[in-house]
Amino acid sequence: MSSADSSTDVPPLLEMRSVNAHYGAVHALRDVNLSIRAGELVCLLGGNASGKSTTLKTLLGMLKPSSGEVVLDGEVVNDKPTSYRVARGVTMVPENRRLFKRLSVRENLDLGAYLRSDSDGIAEDLERIFELFPRVKERLNQKAGTLSGGEQQMVAMGRALMARPRLLLMDEPSMGLAPALVQQNFELIEQIHASGLTVFMVEQNANMALSIADRGWVLQTGRVVLDDSAENLLTHPELRASYLGQSDT
Amino acid sequence: MTDSNSPEVAASEPGPDLTPGGTPDTPGTPGVADLAEAGETDETLLSPPRPVFAQNWKRILSMGAVGVGAQIFLALSNMPLRLDDRLLIKPILSLGYVSLLFVPFIAGNRVGHQIQREGIPMHAAGLHEIFGGVICGVIAGGGVSLLSVLLVNFDLREPLVNWSPMLAELLAFGNSTAFAVFIWLLLGGLAGAAGGAMRLVNPKARRVVVTMVLTVGFISVLESLVMDLAEGLRFEWLTERVYARRGGLNWNWALILAAFSGLVAMLTRGRVRQAREHIASLEGASRARTNFGLIILTGAILVILPLFLGKFTNELLANVGLFVLLALGLNVVVGLAGILDLGYVAFFAVGSYSAAVLTAATSPRINPEMPWLVALIFVVVITGLVGLFIGAPVIRMRGDYLAIVTLGFGEIIRLLFLSDWLADTFGGSQGITMIPGAGIFGLGSVSGTEPRNVFYLVLAFCALAIYISWRLERSRLGRAWMAVREDETVAEAMGINTVNVKLMAFVVGAILGSFSGAIFSAKVGSVFPNSFLILVSIVILVVVIFGGMGSIPGVIAGSAVLIGVLGGPRQPGLLSEFSEYKLLIYGALLIWMMLARPEGLIPSVRRSRELHQQEIAQDSWLREQLDEEAESTAGNDQPARATA
Numbered sequence: 001m002s003s004a005d006s007s008t009d010v011p012p013l014l015e016m017r018s019v020n021a022h023y024g025a026v027h028a029l030r031d032v033n034l035s036i037r038a039g040e041l042v043c044l045l046g047g048n049a050s051g052k053s054t055t056l057k058t059l060l061g062m063l064k065p066s067s068g069e070v071v072l073d074g075e076v077v078n079d080k081p082t083s084y085r086v087a088r089g090v091t092m093v094p095e096n097r098r099l100f101k102r103l104s105v106r107e108n109l110d111l112g113a114y115l116r117s118d119s120d121g122i123a124e125d126l127e128r129i130f131e132l133f134p135r136v137k138e139r140l141n142q143k144a145g146t147l148s149g150g151e152q153q154m155v156a157m158g159r160a161l162m163a164r165p166r167l168l169l170m171d172e173p174s175m176g177l178a179p180a181l182v183q184q185n186f187e188l189i190e191q192i193h194a195s196g197l198t199v200f201m202v203e204q205n206a207n208m209a210l211s212i213a214d215r216g217w218v219l220q221t222g223r224v225v226l227d228d229s230a231e232n233l234l235t236h237p238e239l240r241a242s243y244l245g246q247s248d249t
Numbered sequence: 250m251t252d253s254n255s256p257e258v259a260a261s262e263p264g265p266d267l268t269p270g271g272t273p274d275t276p277g278t279p280g281v282a283d284l285a286e287a288g289e290t291d292e293t294l295l296s297p298p299r300p301v302f303a304q305n306w307k308r309i310l311s312m313g314a315v316g317v318g319a320q321i322f323l324a325l326s327n328m329p330l331r332l333d334d335r336l337l338i339k340p341i342l343s344l345g346y347v348s349l350l351f352v353p354f355i356a357g358n359r360v361g362h363q364i365q366r367e368g369i370p371m372h373a374a375g376l377h378e379i380f381g382g383v384i385c386g387v388i389a390g391g392g393v394s395l396l397s398v399l400l401v402n403f404d405l406r407e408p409l410v411n412w413s414p415m416l417a418e419l420l421a422f423g424n425s426t427a428f429a430v431f432i433w434l435l436l437g438g439l440a441g442a443a444g445g446a447m448r449l450v451n452p453k454a455r456r457v458v459v460t461m462v463l464t465v466g467f468i469s470v471l472e473s474l475v476m477d478l479a480e481g482l483r484f485e486w487l488t489e490r491v492y493a494r495r496g497g498l499n500w501n502w503a504l505i506l507a508a509f510s511g512l513v514a515m516l517t518r519g520r521v522r523q524a525r526e527h528i529a530s531l532e533g534a535s536r537a538r539t540n541f542g543l544i545i546l547t548g549a550i551l552v553i554l555p556l557f558l559g560k561f562t563n564e565l566l567a568n569v570g571l572f573v574l575l576a577l578g579l580n581v582v583v584g585l586a587g588i589l590d591l592g593y594v595a596f597f598a599v600g601s602y603s604a605a606v607l608t609a610a611t612s613p614r615i616n617p618e619m620p621w622l623v624a625l626i627f628v629v630v631i632t633g634l635v636g637l638f639i640g641a642p643v644i645r646m647r648g649d650y651l652a653i654v655t656l657g658f659g660e661i662i663r664l665l666f667l668s669d670w671l672a673d674t675f676g677g678s679q680g681i682t683m684i685p686g687a688g689i690f691g692l693g694s695v696s697g698t699e700p701r702n703v704f705y706l707v708l709a710f711c712a713l714a715i716y717i718s719w720r721l722e723r724s725r726l727g728r729a730w731m732a733v734r735e736d737e738t739v740a741e742a743m744g745i746n747t748v749n750v751k752l753m754a755f756v757v758g759a760i761l762g763s764f765s766g767a768i769f770s771a772k773v774g775s776v777f778p779n780s781f782l783i784l785v786s787i788v789i790l791v792v793v794i795f796g797g798m799g800s801i802p803g804v805i806a807g808s809a810v811l812i813g814v815l816g817g818p819r820q821p822g823l824l825s826e827f828s829e830y831k832l833l834i835y836g837a838l839l840i841w842m843m844l845a846r847p848e849g850l851i852p853s854v855r856r857s858r859e860l861h862q863q864e865i866a867q868d869s870w871l872r873e874q875l876d877e878e879a880e881s882t883a884g885n886d887q888p889a890r891a892t893a
Contacts (some may be wrong), residue, residue: 062741082744083744086743091742098736098738098739101735102735107731110728114732114744115743122267163743236260
């Protein structure tokens with residue numbers, strides 16, 4: 001499937017070029033092509049076991065592709081470790097938040113900035129996060145595991161932002177949250193995107209994700225089956241039928 | 250008194266269920282509360298005592314049955330007979346009888362235990378608790394009665410080696426079997442009643458009683474230590490009176506000591522806690538200064554005290570120190586990085602053997618006869634490399650697999666030292682003997698014949714190891730370790746090179762263990778493969794878990810209690826009588842610890858201070874309630890602050 005909207009001159013921030021990936025013998029990703037351009041908010045949709053999380057892992061370097069290329073800023077990074085990519089501005093907010101539960105909120109945030117050494121910049125970013133989430137400041141010395149779900153989501157976002165990323169990879173931001181919090185969370189993602197961050201999110205909640213995204217892909221059993229703008233995807237009959245649970249009559 | 254007036258009592262209590270003073274004592278957070286004070290419930294709601302016969306019979310029966318099992322097990326483990334010689338208070342009480350009698354006491358006490366639930370009043374303790382304790386104690390004591398009858402009428406010596414007439418005689422106090430049956434029912438009932446009665450006395454009085462019992466207990470049990478101290482500090486004139494000639498306290502002195510300690514406990518009531526809270530509330534510079542002062546004070550005591558101690562106690566302190574070193578090393582691996590290493594003894598072994606080979610003239614093949622300090626540099630390098638070598642394949646695994654593989658490597662290292670293949674380097678089962686002591690800058694040689702010097706050497710290395718651990722814990726690497734411990738995948742996603750970080754933990758742990766090994770070989774003067782059995786790994790791990798994983802003071806306290814008091818795998822402790830039952834007691838302590846205080850003796854203090862206060866009030870709902878209450882009691886008319 002070719003890209004629907006014509007690409008601009010700006011080189012993509014992160015790209016997957018016909019990537020195949022395996023878990024042992026299982027073929028998890030088949031010839032996946034993705035490109036994330038700076039400033040975009042894009043989403044990857046798919047049901048269970050469609051390869052969404054595998055795509056994220058491959059992008060972040062926690063899984064090596066068996067063929068194809070992962071390209072960051074025009075450089076093939078297949079053989080570079082995760083730390084290399086994190087240092088160059090790619091950060092993930094993991095599925096279900098996954099904070100370091102027995103560490104304090106402060107320690108969680110500090111760990112987000114693990115690869116940075118500019119203490120002034122770190123302090124600055126910490127202040128920015130406190131502005132964004134005043135609640136986090138209140139909870140700074142508390143164990144992360146004792147926070148409520150919504151607060152944990154804030155800390156998880158804060159932790160990712162502490163790396164001062166250019167590209168934020170979000171793994172199922174709506175998972176395990178109450179509906180009201182999901183709404184809040186997506187507003188937050190929009191807000192972060194508006195502040196200049198590129199966001200790539202992986203979601204099952206297609207309706208929600210497409211309502212804020214610019215573009216999207218649909219993944220099915222490891223293959224990209226749809227690649228279109230968000231508006232087109234939202235009205236796409238197949239997608240509506242299979243993911244949004246609506247028939248197009 | 251019936252339970253019909255309970256609403257009245259509940260209504261007469263002023264506040265709602267969230268009395269500010271009551272909340273910090275909720276049972277979920279025993280962490281900061283002192284052990285002795287954990288049971289303080291004086292500010293909770295009380296409903297009237299339950300009627301005497303409204304017992305929870307099921308609970309009594311099950312506790313009683315546990316008591317029966319425990320007493321028969323203890324009796325047949327031969328503990329009463331072995332410890333009968335050890336008098337605590339002459340001529341009344343021997344450790345042997347105590348080892349049996351404490352069971353109905355505990356059972357009788359536990360039967361009256363109520364779970365303290367927030368907002369729900371507890372029953373005031375009364376005759377109900379004593380009666381329950383008596384029944385439970387009688388059942389438990391009945392176990393011993395039953396055993397006495399069985400002992401006389403059957404001969405089960407074949408499977409049960411301790412099934413002896415001596416035991417029967419001991420249980421009968423030298424009288425007839427009928428007497429034994431009767432006396433144990435009586436003693437069990439009395440002990441159970443005492444246990445139940447402990448629930449009646451108010452917490453402050455209980456604290457005094459506990460202090461008295463513990464003081465007398467410790468002074469009589471730790472007789473050898475006290476005698477040793479007396480010799481050094483020249484107060485033998487006192488100890489000669491206090492202790493009877495063949496061990497144990499004289500009964501009149503036991504009373505005097507009890508009265509004295511009770512008096513002290515009453516006078517210092519609350520002071521200790523106040524002081525501790527005061528220290529905990531200090532901030533910034535003044536806190537740092539206080540900590541520094543405390544460290545200097547502890548250091549000074551540790552330097553000066555051994556001058557007054559005899560060989561026995563210094564030897565003991567040196568052994569404790571060796572295990573502190575080992576436990577600090579394992580603490581880095583297990584406590585900080587979360588890698589469950591069951592073969593840690595490997596690094597102790599490599600440290601000992603490499604020091605032996607490098608310093609001993611009698612080392613079979615390689616014998617450079619280096620001075621100890623020079624050899625130490627090589628020992629550290631060699632052990633670090635071995636850590637790297639073992640760690641590299643191991644750390645790619647996780648969880649149970651990793652634990653099993655480390656267990657294997659621990660044994661492999663020992664078997665290599667034992668093997669014929671390497672026998673011409675390491676001496677096989679003959680080991681390496683005649684290892685010279687450690688010469689320190691012309692300060693003379695430190696060897697096993699001078700336990701005090703060994704202790705000073707160990708102390709220096711402990712200080713070094715504590716400093717290293719302390720700095721590492723607060724470093725970037727330490728944070729990375731904790732992240733890996735909490736969630737390895739996410740740690741990797743944060744950009745932490747998990748493989749390198751875990752390898753570093755292995756190497757640091759190995760190096761700290763090698764210090765201990767190098768001192769051990771110089772102290773003992775010989776190394777054999779048998780000194781490095783898997784049991785050593787287990788004991789070190791138990792020390793770390795018992796003391797509190799990830800906590801430096803915890804690890805030190807754990808070593809002091811387990812190694813110092815009970816004794817190490819081969820090292821005698823203060824309670825040398827217990828050496829046979831060491832592992833039994835280790836196990837019991839570990840189980841008790843996991844139930845009562847899973848975070849260890851002294852939990853990692855880094856976060857616990859604010860945490861325990863905040864966790865209770867973390868719920869915004871609860872917090873609002875507390876705020877409202879605080880405002881209403883302060884007489885403020887301001888509207889309740891919204892805590893969104």
